Amino acid sequence: MVCKNCNLKPVITLPNSKTKVCKGCFVKYFEKKAYKTIGKYDMLGKKKATIAIGISGGKDSFSVLYILNKLAETKRNLDIKLIAVDEGIKGYRDLSNVKKYCKKNGLDLHIYTFKKEFGMTLDEIIKKTNMKPCSVCGVLRRFLLNSKARELGVDKIATGHNLDDEAQSIIMNQFRGNIERSARLGPVTGVKKDKRFVRRIKPFYFLTEREVTAYCFLRKLPVQYDECPYAISSYRAEVRDMINNFTAKQGQTKHAIINSFLDILPVLKKKYAKSEIKSCKKCGEPCSGEVCKVCEFLDKIKKK
Ligand code: SF4
Ligand SMILES: [Zn+2]
Ligand SMILES: [Zn+2]
Numbered sequence: 001m002v003c004k005n006c007n008l009k010p011v012i013t014l015p016n017s018k019t020k021v022c023k024g025c026f027v028k029y030f031e032k033k034a035y036k037t038i039g040k041y042d043m044l045g046k047k048k049a050t051i052a053i054g055i056s057g058g059k060d061s062f063s064v065l066y067i068l069n070k071l072a073e074t075k076r077n078l079d080i081k082l083i084a085v086d087e088g089i090k091g092y093r094d095l096s097n098v099k100k101y102c103k104k105n106g107l108d109l110h111i112y113t114f115k116k117e118f119g120m121t122l123d124e125i126i127k128k129t130n131m132k133p134c135s136v137c138g139v140l141r142r143f144l145l146n147s148k149a150r151e152l153g154v155d156k157i158a159t160g161h162n163l164d165d166e167a168q169s170i171i172m173n174q175f176r177g178n179i180e181r182s183a184r185l186g187p188v189t190g191v192k193k194d195k196r197f198v199r200r201i202k203p204f205y206f207l208t209e210r211e212v213t214a215y216c217f218l219r220k221l222p223v224q225y226d227e228c229p230y231a232i233s234s235y236r237a238e239v240r241d242m243i244n245n246f247t248a249k250q251g252q253t254k255h256a257i258i259n260s261f262l263d264i265l266p267v268l269k270k271k272y273a274k275s276e277i278k279s280c281k282k283c284g285e286p287c288s289g290e291v292c293k294v295c296e297f298l299d300k301i302k303k304k
Contacts, residue, residue, distance in 0.1 A: 088121020
């Protein structure tokens with residue numbers, strides 16, 4: 001058996017087909033698909049752009065950094081800044097590989113910690129309040145990423161979200177009856193008309209987790225593969241396993257979720273476009289209610 005494009009030894013079978021390809025052809029296929037997504041959704045715009053990348057040290061964010069940096073070095077008028085958030089999860093969040101990589105490649109890295117920004121690490125918050133780790137972590141992380149990107153004056157934030165992540169989010173929202181939240185998903189997110197939201201782009205929207213893992217490995221990126229100790233108990237992990245089981249049996253499940261979702265996304269966006277964006281009474285950040293989720297959580301934590 002040889003690669004379908006050349007005669008070299010295959011290393012991976014592409015999803016949605018039984019095609020086997022070699023290392024070089026896979027890397028080319030992967031980058032072409034990511035750049036095609038960037039082009040199709042006009043993620044970088046036509047003018048000079050400053051893009052922040054939310055970097056965690058994991059495979060997704062390292063790969064997105066690699067492909068955007070490659071683009072910045074070769075073709076485009078593109079500036080890159082990196083934002084890393086240290087939640088304070090003992091034995092897990094370690095940004096040493098990120099720091100080393102950025103230093104070696106002259107990249108502009110900005111690190112923010114829960115401890116400094118909110119007064120407590122995630123571990124301390126969970127110990128004190130018994131709140132669900134991923135719910136509080138997700139809200140605080142998103143808040144920091146958006147507010148710090150705005151402070152740094154970037155045009156957009158690129159994240160390493162892949163096809164698996166998105167399929168999980170769609171199903172989670174569906175199962176929770178929270179379809180309005182799905183209206184905020186898609187390859188490009190954020191509210192265009194409100195400058196307080198920095199728009200987010202997902203160049204790996206059509207690439208699976210397995211493909212990103214293979215890319216990272218073949219590009220020899222200095223990735224941290226450990227799993228967060230809180231991930232095991234998360235709702236997302238249950239949904240992920242369920243979708244993986246269906247995909248193992250039927251092959252197309254993840255792609256089918258994404259493709260059918262993209263068909264209905266314009267209808268969802270239209271339906272929920274009028275939802276009013278208010279300002280949080282406490283911190284002034286944009287939110288849908290009177291007080292934003294971050295202030296609500298911080299109040300809860302203080303009261304415990
Ligand atoms: S698994 Fe949950 S707690 Fe861990 S980093 Fe992700 S969102 Fe945060
Ligand atoms: Zn080949
Ligand atoms: Zn607030």
